[in-house]
Amino acid sequence: MTIDQLLQPILKTKEPLRTDDTPQTRPEWDSFAHVNIIATLEDTLGVELNTTEVVSLTSVADVIAICKAHGLNLA
Amino acid sequence: MTVKSVPEKTLTAQSVTDELLNDSGWKSLQHARRFLNGPLSRADRIVLGAFLTGDELKQRSDYSRRCVRVAVACDASLENLCDPLALRLLERGLFCDFYHAPFAQIAQEVRNPSAGLLQHQPDIVVLAPLTNFRSRRGEDQSVEPGPIVDEAWSHVTALQAHFAGLILIANAIPVEGRSHGILDSRRQDGTADLARSINLVLSQRCRESGAAFVLDAEFLAAQSGITWPTLNKSYLMASRPFSDELMPRLALDIAAFAAALKGFARKCLALDLDNTLWGGVVGEEGWKGVKLGGAYPANLYVALQREISKLHERGVVLALISKNDEADAWEVFANRTEMVLKRSDISAHRINWNDKASNLRELATELNLGLDAFVVMDDNPVERAWIEEALPEVEVCPAADPLEMLRWLTTCGRFDTLAVTNEDALRSKSYAAAEERKKIETGSNNLEEYLATLQTAVDVGFLSNVQIARVAQLTQKTNQFNLTTRRYSESELHDRMSDPDWRVYWCACRDRFADEGIIGVAIVVAGDNCWRLDTLLMSCRVLGRGVEKAFLQTICDDAESSGVSQLIGEYISSPKNSQTERFYDSCGFHEIEPSTSSSRWSLELPSTTRIAPEGILVTMHDPESTALSRQEPVVA
Incomplete structure (x- = not known):
């Protein structure tokens, strides 16, 4: 799986994502999408993210890092 | 004749949305339903939800006939209802035009004809004024349900001044857990009991006034056995009191109300016999040999028949559609005392060796019903696929296992109507x-x-x-x-x-x-x-x-x-x-x-x-x- 495959459907976009993208650089990353990103990560990784992880999730780089920490290397 | 196996097309969210745009009939809707029955990823649900509530779909020539306008107002947020509702309505052949009132603005929206809720011109309004019922207790922290329901109910009466459509009101679930743990029921002010007494009063108001229907969040939360409905992130992060696990079940009930309102409720259940109404094959084992009775797994078929019988009492027409020698089949009805369904409960039948799609067409003519009034239950996957392909307006229960069939029938809401009458x-x-x-x-x-x-x-x-x-x-x-x-x-x-x-x-x-x-x-x-x-x-x-x-x-x-x-x-x-x-x-x-x-x-x-x-x-x-x-x- 790639980061685009993971996030594009949630953000309802076809624009490729950059590692340094954040809610500030991507207007489609609103609070609604943010909750969906966390729920999707939990579905995909099969774990419930803890509060530290949720709070620290503020960029595409953080998404990749959380996946990696749970054993999923995004291409 | 033998039915050839229909090659299963691989469906994706993309293929389903493309087809929904290019077809204006039941075919695309049937494929969509099959896709929804499969394992769906969250991304699939998000993509489909966005498509179903977007503008593109409005090009379909049957859009307005199938469109249900739903407006929602909550004391917190029900934003996460939108996608599940669009998917549940799609299962019923309906499309969704969704409006969510601004956060915690029920009072303002139901009283002001120029506010968004009424401007949306809804067919159905969903109110959820009780998700935070604990905070609505008076200064004295009284545990009387009356005043709490009065406040919630005032929104219904206010809305009625401007709105003549269907009003659904979600009842209370103890969102923050029990206030006194295992002693909750020993105390006068226990949260769980308060929710229950609020809900009894609310049901009574709905029943006596006829002004609204209860959307039974309490029942659905209990039935679904989900983890704490609210002690989840989406409540604390986004003020969504009903969890993502609960929402599809609430949405299914709303879709049942919508289908009943729009004339999309199903009216006839067409049943296979062998391995559906009883275990085994009567043509091989004889009426004495088929499985029906008090012990597992024979009791599954009895339980399924009981559920079917309940639907029959509510006015659902029953038909038989089976490949058998007719005499063999009636012998089971006549001689097996465990049969819950009686021959006189069956309004029409086709027990023969003909192709089931033709048999269903004949049944529709005989009963003077549209094919879109039919639900078929059949354990044979080849028959199910054949009927779906030949008659996309017929809904085929996706289950083959008797327990799965029982679960589906108990929860599907396909035959629900807004009233049960003598007729x-x-x-x-x-x-x-x-x-x-x-x-x-x-x-x-x-x-x-x-x-x-x-x-x-x-x-x-x-x-x-x-x-x-x-x-x-x-x-x-x-x-x-x-x-x-x-x-x-x-x-x-x-x-x-x-x-x-x-x-x-x-x-x-x-x-x-x-x-x-x-x-x-x-x-x-x-x-x-x-x-x-x-x-x-x-x-x-x-x-x-x-x-x-x-x-x-x-x-x-x-x-x-x-x-x-x-x-x-x-x-x-x-x-x-x-x-x-x-x-x-x-x-x-x-x-x-x-x-x-x-x-x-x-x-x-x-x-x-x-x-x-x-x-x-x-x-x-x-x-x-x-x-x-x-x-x-x-x-x-």
């Missing part, structure tokens, strides 16, 4: 009587003679509270003999009942074989000199017996005696009502506004044309008359 219970008797009638028909030389032999009696009267549930149900369910297909809720009818510019008539019918109860509705806009038939409909069960013409005759007579000089009939074409296109023509009306999609017809009064056939006894009841109190709804 629902009369329906299966009515189909049996139809068989008897057919025998006479073949012996009669002409229609008049036939009708006279039947001793058909028609009762017509003005709408009162006694008949309102049934009359609303008829406007919601009748598709074929329905000249304008206008749907009415009980509260809309209630308004028209007391409005001197409107006249709402019901029509009941009985003959020597069956009492059909109320089977027809006419709604007239009564001007000084000219009356217009806004609605004229008749249940297909009684068609072909002259009742529809006797009903129209009665309305003409009423118009004439009221001094009206012109009666105007309207016809609006729908995919189902083409049989009524020339109805006014056949009654001596002349066309004044010809058009293929809609037309207007006029009859000048007084008229010498006799519309009703001879041989039908018609009784017109006074508005004050309490006649036909037997039509009182069993359940409002």
Whole structure:
């Protein structure tokens, strides 16, 4: 799986994502999408993210890092 | 004949959305339903949800007929209802136009006609004013449910001033857990008990006033066995009190309300026999050998039959469709005492070796129902796939395992209606009587003679509270003999009942074989000199017996005696009502506004044309008359 495959459907976009993208650089990353990103990560990784992880999730780089920490290397 | 296996097309969210755009019928909807039955990722649900509530879909030529306008207001946020609801409506062949009131703005939105909620012109309003019920306790922290329900209910009454559609109100779930742990029920102020008592009061209000229906979040949360409904991130991060696990279940109930309102409820359950109604194959094991009884797994089939029997009591028509020798099948009905379903519960059957799609077409004709009124249960995946492919308007229960079938049937909501009336219970008797009638028909030389032999009696009267549930149900369910297909809720009818510019008539019918109860509705806009038939409909069960013409005759007579000089009939074409296109023509009306999609017809009064056939006894009841109190709804 790639980061685009993971996030594009949630953000309802076809624009490729950059590692340094954040809610500030991507207007489609609103609070609604943010909750969906966390729920999707939990579905995909099969774990419930803890509060530290949720709070620290503020960029595409953080998404990749959380996946990696749970054993999923995004291409 | 053997049925060839249908190659399964691989469906994706993309292929489903493409097809929904390029097709305007049941085929694409059936493929969508199959996709929804499979394992869906969250991304699939998000993509589909966005598509279904977006603008692109509005190009579909049947969009407006299938569109349900839903507006939601909550004391927190129900944003996460939108996608699940769009998917559940899609399963029912419906599309969703969704509006969510701004966060915690119920009071403002229901009272202001220019606010977004009412501007959305909803068919259905969902209110969730009790998700935070603990904070609504008074200063004294009283545990009386009354005042809490009063506040919630005030939104319903306020909304009614501006809105005549369907109102659903979600009941309370103990969102923050029990305040005293295991001692909660020992205390006067326990949260769990408070939620329960609030919900009992709320149900009673709904039942007694008829103003709203309960959306039973408490039941659905308990049934779904989900983890704490609210101690989840989406509540704390985004103020969504109903979790993502609970929402699809709430959405399923809302979709059932919507389908009932829009005339999309299913009416007939067509059942396979071997490994569906009983375990094993009767043709091989004989009636003594099939599995039915008190012990597992034979008790699964008994439990499934009980569930089917409950639906039958609610008015669902039962049919059998099975590849068997007919005599073998009836032996099980006759000899196995564990059978819950009796032969007399079955309104029609095709037990033979023909292809099941053709058999279903024949059943639809025989029962005078559309194919889109059918649900099929069959354990054989090849048969299921074949029926789905050949008849996309039929819904096929996706389960093969008897326990899965039982679960599906118990929770599917496919047959739910907004009221259960006496007519629902009369329906299966009515189909049996139809068989008897057919025998006479073949012996009669002409229609008049036939009708006279039947001793058909028609009762017509003005709408009162006694008949309102049934009359609303008829406007919601009748598709074929329905000249304008206008749907009415009980509260809309209630308004028209007391409005001197409107006249709402019901029509009941009985003959020597069956009492059909109320089977027809006419709604007239009564001007000084000219009356217009806004609605004229008749249940297909009684068609072909002259009742529809006797009903129209009665309305003409009423118009004439009221001094009206012109009666105007309207016809609006729908995919189902083409049989009524020339109805006014056949009654001596002349066309004044010809058009293929809609037309207007006029009859000048007084008229010498006799519309009703001879041989039908018609009784017109006074508005004050309490006649036909037997039509009182069993359940409002």
